[in-house]
Amino acid sequence: MAKGYDKELTAKLRALTDYCFNTISIQEYEDEIAKDLTGEPGSRRFAVFISVCNTKERATIFHASGVTLEEAVATACSRAIKGVRKNDVDPKWVKLEIVIRSEEKAIREAVDLMFSSYNEFFRRGISMDRHYDYAYTEAEINGNRLLNYKEKLFDLRTFNKYTMSRDDDVILKTPSMLLLFDCAGYFCDDRGDIYSLYRDGYNCGRRIIDEITPHDVRTIVGSSVRYLISQMHPEGAFNYGYYPIYHKLIPGYNILRHSSTLWSLVCATEVINDKNLYRSTLSAIRYMICRMAHYDDGIAYLVEESANEIKLGGNGVAVITLSQFMKTYETDEYIPICEELGRGILRMMRPDGSFVHVLDPLTLEVKEEYRTVYYDGEATFALCRLASLTGSDLWLEAARRAVDHFVEANYEQYRDHWVAYAVNELTMLDPDPKYLEFALKNIWVNLDVIHKQPTSYHTYLEMLMAGYETYRRVAESGIDLPILQEFDVRKLAETIFHRARHMLNGYGYPEYVMYFKKPYFFRGAFFVRHDGYRVRIDDVQHFCGAYIAFYRRYDEIYQYMTKGKLE
Numbered sequence: 001m002a003k004g005y006d007k008e009l010t011a012k013l014r015a016l017t018d019y020c021f022n023t024i025s026i027q028e029y030e031d032e033i034a035k036d037l038t039g040e041p042g043s044r045r046f047a048v049f050i051s052v053c054n055t056k057e058r059a060t061i062f063h064a065s066g067v068t069l070e071e072a073v074a075t076a077c078s079r080a081i082k083g084v085r086k087n088d089v090d091p092k093w094v095k096l097e098i099v100i101r102s103e104e105k106a107i108r109e110a111v112d113l114m115f116s117s118y119n120e121f122f123r124r125g126i127s128m129d130r131h132y133d134y135a136y137t138e139a140e141i142n143g144n145r146l147l148n149y150k151e152k153l154f155d156l157r158t159f160n161k162y163t164m165s166r167d168d169d170v171i172l173k174t175p176s177m178l179l180l181f182d183c184a185g186y187f188c189d190d191r192g193d194i195y196s197l198y199r200d201g202y203n204c205g206r207r208i209i210d211e212i213t214p215h216d217v218r219t220i221v222g223s224s225v226r227y228l229i230s231q232m233h234p235e236g237a238f239n240y241g242y243y244p245i246y247h248k249l250i251p252g253y254n255i256l257r258h259s260s261t262l263w264s265l266v267c268a269t270e271v272i273n274d275k276n277l278y279r280s281t282l283s284a285i286r287y288m289i290c291r292m293a294h295y296d297d298g299i300a301y302l303v304e305e306s307a308n309e310i311k312l313g314g315n316g317v318a319v320i321t322l323s324q325f326m327k328t329y330e331t332d333e334y335i336p337i338c339e340e341l342g343r344g345i346l347r348m349m350r351p352d353g354s355f356v357h358v359l360d361p362l363t364l365e366v367k368e369e370y371r372t373v374y375y376d377g378e379a380t381f382a383l384c385r386l387a388s389l390t391g392s393d394l395w396l397e398a399a400r401r402a403v404d405h406f407v408e409a410n411y412e413q414y415r416d417h418w419v420a421y422a423v424n425e426l427t428m429l430d431p432d433p434k435y436l437e438f439a440l441k442n443i444w445v446n447l448d449v450i451h452k453q454p455t456s457y458h459t460y461l462e463m464l465m466a467g468y469e470t471y472r473r474v475a476e477s478g479i480d481l482p483i484l485q486e487f488d489v490r491k492l493a494e495t496i497f498h499r500a501r502h503m504l505n506g507y508g509y510p511e512y513v514m515y516f517k518k519p520y521f522f523r524g525a526f527f528v529r530h531d532g533y534r535v536r537i538d539d540v541q542h543f544c545g546a547y548i549a550f551y552r553r554y555d556e557i558y559q560y561m562t563k564g565k566l567e
Contacts, residue, residue, distance in 0.1 A: 006085035009052065009094065012188045013077050016096040019194045020186050029098075030069035036101040038179060039130060047099040047132040048076040049183065051139070052083070053514035054090040055190070055523070061140055061166065065132040069098070092190040093510050093519075097137055097183035099125070100199065110178040111154045118455060118530035119149035123204040127179035134163065134171045137183060139205050143515025145245050145532070187511045195511070202454060202505055205512065212500050217551040220507055222272040223524025224540050227508075228261060229280045231537065236287025241536030244527065247517040250536060255291050255304050257538035259317040262288065264541040266324045267548045278329070285325065288318060289337065293361055299347060300340035303361045310359040311371070312348050315341045316378030323385040335389055342386045345379045346398060353405030355379055373411070376402065377418025384425035399426050403435055412442040415450065417459040417542075420466035427470055433481055436474055440483045443467030443492065451495045455530050456506035458542035461499040465549035468492060468557065493560035500550050503543060505529070 021029060030046065037044050046069040053059035062083055064075035084091055105113070114122045120142045127135035136159070141147060144162055148155050160170040185197035185205060195207035209216070231239040238258060241250040265281045268274075293310075294300045302314035319341050322334040347364075348356045357375050358368035380402040386395035403426050405411075411419050423439040443464055450460045471489060474481065508525045516522055516533070526543040527533040550557070559566050 003088055003090070005088060005090050006081045009081055009084045009091040010077075012091055012094045012192070013050070013080065013096070015192065015194060016094065016186050016188050017073065017077075020096065020098070020184075026070050026073070033069075033098070033100040033184075037099070038102045038104050043130075045131055046072040047127075047135060047181070048072040049095075049097040049099075049135075049137050049140075050076050050080040051093075051095040051097070051137075051514060052080060052089055052091045053093040053510075053519055055092045055510075055514075055520040056518065058143070058517055058519065059093070059095075059514040060087070060089060061137065063132060063135055065135075073098075093514050094188045095185055095197075095511060095514070096188075097185045099132070099181045100184045102127075102179050102181035104130075104177050104179055107154070107174065107176055107178055110180060111152075113180070114147055114154065115149060115152040120145075120529045120533065121454065122147060123200065123202070125181040125183060127181060128159075128171055128175050130179060132179075134159075134168075135179075135181075136162075139512070139515050142529075143245065143512075143533075185511070189510055197511060202502065206505060206509060207511060209501075209504075212497070212504065214551055214554050217500075217547050217554070218271050220504075220524070221268055221544055221547050221551070222274070223508075224526055224544050225265060225268045225272060225274060225277065227522075227525040228265060228537060228540055229274075229276050232280055232284065234283070236283040236285070238284070238537045241534060241539070242522075243532045244513070244516040244518070244522050244535055245532060247521070250534070252306055254306075254538075255288065255302055256311055256314040256317055257536070257541075258284065259288050259302065259314065259321050261537040261541040263317065263321040263324055264544040264548070266321065266328050268544060269328055271548055271551050281325065285322070288321075292318070292337070292341070294340065295364070297343070298340055299343045300337065301344045301359070301361065302341070308361060309367055310344075310361050310364075311375065312345065312355050312357050313372070313375035313378040315344045315348075316375065316380075316382040319345075319382035319385055320378070323382075323389055326389070338386060338389060342382065342395060345382060346394075348379070349398060349402070351401075353401035353403075354409075355402075373414045373416050374418050376406070376411075377416050377420075377422045380406075380422035381418060381425055384422060384429060387429055388425075396429060400430065403438070407434065407438045412438070412445055415446045415460070415463065417463040417466065420463040424466045424470045427473065431473070431477065431479070433479060436470060436479060437481050437483055439467060439470040440474065440481065440487055444483060444487055447491065447495055451498055456503045456528070458503060458506070458526070458539065458546050461496065461503060461546035461550060462542060464492065464496050464499065465546065465553070468496065468553060469549075472553075472556070489560050490564045493557045496550065496557050497561055500547070503546065506543065508535075 045065040047065040049063045051059040051061050062080040064072050066072035123138050125137045156174045182200045187195045198206050240253050262284050292300050293303045301310040302318045319338045322338050356366050357371045360367045383395045383399040427435050506526050508522045513519045513522045525535050526540045527535045528539050
């Protein structure tokens with residue numbers, strides 16, 4: 001029996017069209033966009049797409065074209081209403097898109113454009129004909145993986161398989177020319193709120209916001225933390241991650257990433273108040289502690305059971321997480337464990353301040369001298385935390401040796417957030433100008449690269465925020481450093497805000513996730529677009545950590561960005 005969803009959709013489509021044509025008539029809208037559409041007057045086609053999602057299944061897309069925009073809108077709406085009535089699709093989320101710009105490209109040139117950047121980064125719609133009979137929006141293409149980014153292949157079979165799933169005719173031959181197009185989009189959510197969407201570029205398809213606010217940060221951190229909690233099993237482990245296009249579970253587990261995810265849960269208490277947070281954190285800590293192996297001489301290591309190895313970074317992140325928990329919840333119960341893990345870190349440290357990265361847990365022999373620069377920063381950050389926890393010079397001297405190595409080996413070249421965290425922490429204990437200079441250099445020499453980075457690399461904002469914390473103390477103390485002659489705090493603040501806005505392109509807004517296999521599952525989480533929209537626990541953790549640090553200093557950084565100084 002029909003459930004009246006067609007009436008609900010009719011109401012939402014009316015609201016969307018009223019919103020779209022509120023300040024400009026449909027004829028004026030048509031006149032405005034006509035000049036940017038392919039084709040001569042009289043043969044030019046206007047095209048409209050309507051995406052309808054019940055939040056449980058991938059959105060269904062209805063489309064139409066016409067010789068006038070009014071005809072295209074009316075036909076697309078009619079098709080959507082009929083489709084919803086026929087298939088009983090609950091129109092919780094509805095998107096209206098109007099083609100506002102198009103250009104014809106030879107197939108070879110078009111394919112070169114499609115695969116000229118990162119995976120899932122082609123941000124235009126594709127039509128295989130001028131009448132938009134075989135046409136697909138940007139979100140539809142990437143959300144269904146219609147382009148073969150791995151092999152850089154435009155495969156007609158993939159498009160036809162998808163086309164048949166939406167009950168459209170197939171196209172028998174790859175055309176020699178393709179129509180590439182951009183859309184103006186308008187999204188209506190389950191509460192009836194309507195948002196205009198960005199039309200092109202890296203923000204394409206996301207709701208337009210004037211400026212990210214502390215309220216926005218609380219909302220996105222809260223939803224992502226709830227996502228992490230929802231992924232936790234009773235024994236304290238998480239579902240490791242998913243590739244959401246097909247809702248494919250990422251196999252295996254990584255105890256180091258489990259531990260770093262815990263850190264973000266603890267830090268989230270600065271931003272949100274969730275009654276499940278403490279209980280979930282304790283459960284995950286117990287799971288982590290059960291994966292530690294204790295050896296003679298009071299040494300412990302976090303063991304990666306699946307790979308049968310000890311990672312330097314595992315010990316480092318475990319100490320960071322446990323120390324944060326003790327500070328947040330005002331307890332000292334984990335200090336002995338942290339000291340055992342710290343002694344494990346010292347055993348993996350060379351006299352010159354560098355580290356061995358991977359050991360065999362049975363023999364404690366070196367299994368791998370070097371794996372990733374991240375381990376160095378994680379271990380050093382942990383040593384600093386141990387120095388703060390215990391007041392012992394043992395840990396402080398080791399941390400100094402490690403950072404001396406960072407300075408001598410030019411670690412600023414790695415743009416590593418863990419190094420930034422470690423040096424910021426060390427300079428709280430030892431404000432040696434050498435360490436302060438390196439901390440500011442680490443962000444300053446990388447600022448332009450970070451600003452221009454197309455992907456939403458979440459660790460870059462973490463790195464900037466750790467560096468800002470150091471700058472803040474330098475400014476307050478009045479210490480004169482050579483790098484301050486060129487250091488521009490306003491530029492730093494502008495870059496921080498830019499990255500905070502840009503990272504929203506990896507947030508699970510419904511207008512994004514409606515094209516995944518199970519949209520509701522990823523609403524309010526974070527994803528990595530350039531790896532198949534990957535949603536892994538550590539991805540969510542890094543996004544959270546970055547936004548929490550940003551939230552902590554929001555007002556100050558906003559003043560620096562807008563006024564160039566604090567008032």
